[in-house]
Amino acid sequence: MAVKNKVVVITGASSGIGEATAKILAKNGAKVVLGARREDRLRAIQEDIEAAGGVVAIQKTDVTKLDEVRNLASMAVDQFGRIDVWMNNAGVMPQSPLINGDVKGWNQMIDVNIKGVLYGINASLDTMRAQGDGQYINTASVAAHTSGINSGVYSATKAAVKMISDSLREEEAQAKSGIRVTMISPGAVATELPNHITDPDIKKKFESSDLTPLSPDRIAQSILYAIDMPKDASVNEIVIRPTDQV
Ligand code: NDP
Numbered sequence: 643m644a645v646k647n648k649v650v651v652i653t654g655a656s657s658g659i660g661e662a663t664a665k666i667l668a669k670n671g672a673k674v675v676l677g678a679r680r681e682d683r684l685r686a687i688q689e690d691i692e693a694a695g696g697v698v699a700i701q702k703t704d705v706t707k708l709d710e711v712r713n714l715a716s717m718a719v720d721q722f723g724r725i726d727v728w729m730n731n732a733g734v735m736p737q738s739p740l741i742n743g744d745v746k747g748w749n750q751m752i753d754v755n756i757k758g759v760l761y762g763i764n765a766s767l768d769t770m771r772a773q774g775d776g777q778y779i780n781t782a783s784v785a786a787h788t789s790g791i792n793s794g795v796y797s798a799t800k801a802a803v804k805m806i807s808d809s810l811r812e813e814e815a816q817a818k819s820g821i822r823v824t825m826i827s828p829g830a831v832a833t834e835l836p837n838h839i840t841d842p843d844i845k846k847k848f849e850s851s852d853l854t855p856l857s858p859d860r861i862a863q864s865i866l867y868a869i870d871m872p873k874d875a876s877v878n879e880i881v882i883r884p885t886d887q888v
Pocket of ligand 1 (some may be wrong): 677
């Protein structure tokens with residue numbers, strides 16, 4: 643598989659989609675470099691991957707801090723010599739109605755979901771340009787395409803991921819750098835993401851939903867597909883949701 647021996651950096655790798663992607667890519671021969679704030683969780687994932695014979699490195703990383711994101715990139719290059727894929731996956735979703743004025747939650751979403759993606763690009767693009775090869779996987783959401791009650795700021799941050807991804811793809815195509823940009827837009831996935839919601843009514847709505855969310859493994863499988871696609875084909879976007887999600 644084309645993914646074999648690729649060096650793949652994943653932010654937000656300590657749970658959910660990031661963890662599942664790390665495991666499936668490592669299983670298929672990628673060397674995975676994992677960043678997130680919860681070091682204990684990263685260490686447990688490292689043990690799982692190594693026990694299965696995979697190659698992995700971890701580093702405590704807060705994506706809202708540019709120097710930490712740059713350190714993650716440097717560690718990947720020091721350990722493995724290159725960065726083939728950078729997955730900007732870290733994200734938070736403390737949803738609330740705008741009337742609540744949850745400025746802290748708004749800032750957190752802007753800092754992690756938007757600035758975190760920009761910092762990831764900043765930390766790795768020069769390396770990929772020098773290689774003449776590379777790929778970004780930016781985790782957006784179906785919320786990048788539509789908004790609704792309680793989702794104004796979250797959707798705005800994910801729409802920003804789409805705009806940033808589209809610009810980056812066009813700039814790199816124009817520069818003929820060989821760098822591909824893939825945006826992944828999942829619907830409902832069973833992860834810890836709703837845990838960030840503090841509003842009790844919204845939390846209850848999530849908990850009482852009769853929708854069965856996808857396993858994060860499904861998202862990981864689709865990311866594997868995008869990375870494994872031969873270099874002349876760039877999977878621009880994958881939208882993937884539970885079959886019964888409206
Ligand atoms: P999780 O909550 O399981 O994962 C979120 C990840 O982001 C964690 O690893 C967390 O690690 C990390 N993270 C949060 N803040 C920071 C930070 N400041 N610095 C570094 N890492 C951070 O949820 P998901 O797996 O669902 O989320 C992954 C992505 O998927 C997000 O971008 C989310 O918006 C997106 N998404 C999820 C959907 C879903 O239904 N679950 C649907 C559509 C998109 P730590 O706390 O250790 O730092």
